[in-house]
Each structure stands twice: as structure tokens, then as C-alpha cells.
Amino acid sequence: MNIDEKRFTASTEIQKPVPTKRGKSTTTWFALYGFLFISLALFVYVTNVLLGPLRLLLFDPPLFLRINELAIWYSGIPLVIGTALISWDLFRNVTRIRDAKFVRNDPPANRFLTVALTAYNDERSIGGAVKDFRAHPLVKRVIVISNNSRDRTMEIAEQAGAIVFNETRQGYGACVHRALREALKFEDTELTLLCEGDLTFRAADIEKFLAYIPHADVVNGSRIVEQLQERDTQLSLYMHYGNLFAGKVLEMKHLGAVSLTDVGTTYKLCRNVTLRELMPLLDPRINLEFNAYFLDTALSAGVRIIECPVAFYPRVGTSKGGNVNNRIATRLGLRMLWGIFVDWKGFFHD
Ligand SMILES: Nc1nc2c(ncn2[C@@H]2O[C@H](COP(=O)(O)OP(=O)(O)O)[C@@H](O)[C@H]2O)c(=O)[nH]1
Ligand SMILES: [Mg+2]
Structure with missing residues (x-):
């Protein structure tokens, strides 16, 4: 067998997942x-x-x-x-x-998705977002989690064909936690796609996520690629490099386990088997820094995470999160860093 043949055979072999040493912390x-x-x-x-x-x-x-x-x-x-x-x-x-190095090749048997969108007074964008995701042939359903919206978010989401829930506990973390919990209740899908209902992310990226999922438990969207950014998005130069820095910090904490260039993207595809194990470890009281917290907690639990570049568009409607201005973004960034370096529990309240 020559080298090329060997390489071919090796790459087409069914790969046995190498067991991760769960329970033993590999935090560096x-x-x-x-x-x-x-x-x-x-x-x-x-x-x-x-x-x-x-x-x-x-x-x-x-x-x-x-x-x-x-x-x-x-x-x-x-x-x-x-x-x-x-x-x-x-x-x-x-x-x-x-x-621990190996390329996992484990395509999910069921490629259909339950899409979960977060929404907080997002009446201007939610209808478009629901329709965008519902139009994708692999999307079984779209659920929308409104977080005490006082505008017509819930009504418009329902009209657009979503299953709508209201999360009464205020905060992005509580909203995401509820979204994942509700999505897990549907047994006809094995994959949950988490996203925001503000039209910053689009359903056209579903194929990208599906191309990466055989290699991991969670595919996390990254907004790092310049050619995938529309003009005038929320990702200013400051946010771009801030996220890159925080991503590298998190990478250092889990040396050899992950490559990260963005820690602030809600858009992610998760295997439900993994989410079920992860949910009890996640505290919904962690607020806007929830994404970085999710990644850190998942990595500590031995979850395999891979990044996938996604397209990023300008927000429709007013921003309420960490993107309002650089002062709020800096505060959020510092809270994330504190979470990574010290602990996440110190910052329950905004
Ligand atoms: N800021 C904020 N966002 C929430 C809350 N509950 C749900 N959300 C949703 O969570 C997402 C926050 O995302 P982010 O990109 O950080 O802020 P954005 O600029 O308002 O989109 C949006 O989809 C909001 O609609 C909340 O209590 N506060
Ligand atoms: Mg947003």
C-alpha cells in the first residue's frame, strides 16, 4: 500500500470516539x-x-x-x-x-432541526426571523422565547408560524436557558439550533452548521470572518477584537481542547444528547455573558466544541444587549473575563 492509499483508508475508516476524561478537570x-x-x-x-x-x-x-x-x-x-x-x-x-487529537466523523442520524429564537421587545424583526427559519426544508419547527416583551413580539411570532413561550424571569441567560429547555422537549429532532430573533443571523447558514456537526457536540457560530460581515453591523472594530481576545483567553483555559475566535454569538447548533447533560450545569441567572459561560461550562464538562464562521447582518430594531455602546460592551467584557479567570457566580445580578 502506498502512502496515498494509506491516507485514504485512514480517513475513510469509521472513527471511534476517543473517550474524554469526564469528571477530571483538564483546565489549564x-x-x-x-x-x-x-x-x-x-x-x-x-x-x-x-x-x-x-x-x-x-x-x-x-x-x-x-x-x-x-x-x-x-x-x-x-x-x-x-x-x-x-x-x-x-x-x-x-x-x-x-x-486527545482525533477527527470525529459522526453525522447525526436525524438532520432535522428545532430552532429556538430569543426575543425581547423585538416586534420589528421577529416575524422576518421566524419566516426565514421556517422556510428552510430541514427546520421542523421554530420556537420563540419572549422575555416579558411589552410590544407585539409574541403576537407577530405566532402569526409567522412559531410556537411561542414567555419567560417571566428577566435576562438573556434566563431566556436562552428556557429556549434550550423547551427545544429539548421535542423528541422528533436530535439537534437544536439556538439563535436570536433580531435578524442578525440567517437561516442560510444552517448548511454550514450541518457540515461541521459530525465533528463535534456543539457548533458555535463565529463572526470573525470579514467577508461574512454586512456593512454597519453591531460588530465594531472594538467588539471584533474584544471577542477575539476573550476567545483566546478561553482557549488558554482549555489548552488543546478548542479553537475560539468569538465568544459572543448566540447562533449555535447543539446535539440534544449533549444539551441534556449540560443543562443541569448551567445557571440561568448568568445574564448577558451567558454565551461565554456556556462555552466555558461545556468545555469543562469535556464537550467537544467546534467553531463555524457565520454571516452577520445589521440588527433590525433597537439593541438591548451588550452592543448598545462601548461602555456597556466593556463592562460585559470585564464580567466575562472575571467569569473565565475567577468564577461565574459572582455576577448573578446586573
Ligand atoms: N438585553 C436583553 N436581551 C434579552 C433579554 N431577554 C431576551 N433577550 C434577547 O437576547 C438577545 C440579546 O442579544 P444581544 O445581541 O446581546 O443584544 P441585542 O443587541 O439586543 O440583540 C436578543 O435576541 C434579545 O431579544 C433581556 O432581558 N435583556
Ligand atoms: Mg442581537
């Missing part, structure tokens, strides 16, 4: 904190270099020069500590990471 805390140290070092270094010209403008006061020099010099310490911590985790986990 050293790498995670190493990343924090390196980020801190770079921040101090760059800020102080940039302060240089300001110092000269102020006629070079000696105390300013001293602080400036010391800060630049000593930023090397967190840089070295951070590098050492990451190296340590890489060294410690190199065998585990290598042994």
Missing part, C-alpha cells in the same frame, strides 16, 4: 494566568513607551523619567512569569493534548 490554569501576565506586561510596556513623547513635551521631569524607565524595565518580570506559566502547562499537558 497556569496557561490561563500566564496569558494574563503577558497581557499585563505588554500593556504596561506599550503604555509607558507611548508616554515617552508626553514626557518630552513636559520638558522631561526627572521623576516622570524615573517612573517611565522603571515601568518599562520591570514589565519584563510579568512577561517572563507569564511565559514560564504557559510553558509549564504546555509541557505538563503535551501528552494529553497529543493523545
Whole structure:
């Protein structure tokens, strides 16, 4: 058998899933904190270099020069500590990471979907969103979870053909939690597609999700690809890089288990078998940072997550989430980082 034949045989073999070591935490805390140290070092270094010209403008006061020099010099310490911590985790986990590598090829037997849309005073978009998803041939049903909407969201969703629920506990986390719970009750589908009813994401991406699902338990949408972004979306440059940074932080926490470029996308396809195991671990009180919390919790439980680039469109209707302005986005980002670095429980209330 020549090399090409071997390669062909290997890639078409039915792959046996390698058991993940569930129960034993594979969280790479050293790498995670190493990343924090390196980020801190770079921040101090760059800020102080940039302060240089300001110092000269102020006629070079000696105390300013001293602080400036010391800060630049000593930023090397967190840089070295951070590098050492990451190296340590890489060294410690190199065998585990290598042994865990495999391409899963496990297409779901039933490719039909239950689509669950979140909605909060989204009367301008919900009708269009429901119709868009219902028109897809693989969509069995669309359910809409309104979160105490005071406008005509529920009525319009119903007219468009959705099964509508109202979640009385206010908050994005409570809304998503309810959406997943309701979707799991339908036994004729094995897959749940979670999305928002604000027309930022479209049903045309269902094929992309289905192409990735054989490789994972959860396919998480990513808005990182420039060519898949419409003009004037909510994803400003700030949000784009903020999400990328948070994604890489989460990647460091679960070294070797995942690649992430976006932590803020609701749009995701989940296998119901996985969701059933995951639901008891998810606290609906976690609010707008719920997506990052979902990913972190799932990864800690050994769930296999793969990213899939999705198209992103401008929001129809007014924004109420983390996209209202950069101040709110920054607060949300910091809460996410706190959740990843420390714990998610500290932030039950908005
Ligand atoms: N902000 C907010 N969103 C909610 C709430 N309940 C449900 N949602 C829905 O959750 C999604 C929030 O998404 P996000 O993209 O962060 O904010 P958006 O800019 O308002 O779409 C939207 O689909 C909302 O309609 C809530 O209490 N607060
Ligand atoms: Mg939205």
C-alpha cells in the first residue's frame, strides 16, 4: 500500500470516539494566568513607551523619567512569569493534548432541526426571523422565547408560524436557558439550533452548521470572518477584537481542547444528547455573558466544541444587549473575563 492509499483508508475508516476524561478537570490554569501576565506586561510596556513623547513635551521631569524607565524595565518580570506559566502547562499537558487529537466523523442520524429564537421587545424583526427559519426544508419547527416583551413580539411570532413561550424571569441567560429547555422537549429532532430573533443571523447558514456537526457536540457560530460581515453591523472594530481576545483567553483555559475566535454569538447548533447533560450545569441567572459561560461550562464538562464562521447582518430594531455602546460592551467584557479567570457566580445580578 502506498502512502496515498494509506491516507485514504485512514480517513475513510469509521472513527471511534476517543473517550474524554469526564469528571477530571483538564483546565489549564497556569496557561490561563500566564496569558494574563503577558497581557499585563505588554500593556504596561506599550503604555509607558507611548508616554515617552508626553514626557518630552513636559520638558522631561526627572521623576516622570524615573517612573517611565522603571515601568518599562520591570514589565519584563510579568512577561517572563507569564511565559514560564504557559510553558509549564504546555509541557505538563503535551501528552494529553497529543493523545486527545482525533477527527470525529459522526453525522447525526436525524438532520432535522428545532430552532429556538430569543426575543425581547423585538416586534420589528421577529416575524422576518421566524419566516426565514421556517422556510428552510430541514427546520421542523421554530420556537420563540419572549422575555416579558411589552410590544407585539409574541403576537407577530405566532402569526409567522412559531410556537411561542414567555419567560417571566428577566435576562438573556434566563431566556436562552428556557429556549434550550423547551427545544429539548421535542423528541422528533436530535439537534437544536439556538439563535436570536433580531435578524442578525440567517437561516442560510444552517448548511454550514450541518457540515461541521459530525465533528463535534456543539457548533458555535463565529463572526470573525470579514467577508461574512454586512456593512454597519453591531460588530465594531472594538467588539471584533474584544471577542477575539476573550476567545483566546478561553482557549488558554482549555489548552488543546478548542479553537475560539468569538465568544459572543448566540447562533449555535447543539446535539440534544449533549444539551441534556449540560443543562443541569448551567445557571440561568448568568445574564448577558451567558454565551461565554456556556462555552466555558461545556468545555469543562469535556464537550467537544467546534467553531463555524457565520454571516452577520445589521440588527433590525433597537439593541438591548451588550452592543448598545462601548461602555456597556466593556463592562460585559470585564464580567466575562472575571467569569473565565475567577468564577461565574459572582455576577448573578446586573
Ligand atoms: N438585553 C436583553 N436581551 C434579552 C433579554 N431577554 C431576551 N433577550 C434577547 O437576547 C438577545 C440579546 O442579544 P444581544 O445581541 O446581546 O443584544 P441585542 O443587541 O439586543 O440583540 C436578543 O435576541 C434579545 O431579544 C433581556 O432581558 N435583556
Ligand atoms: Mg442581537
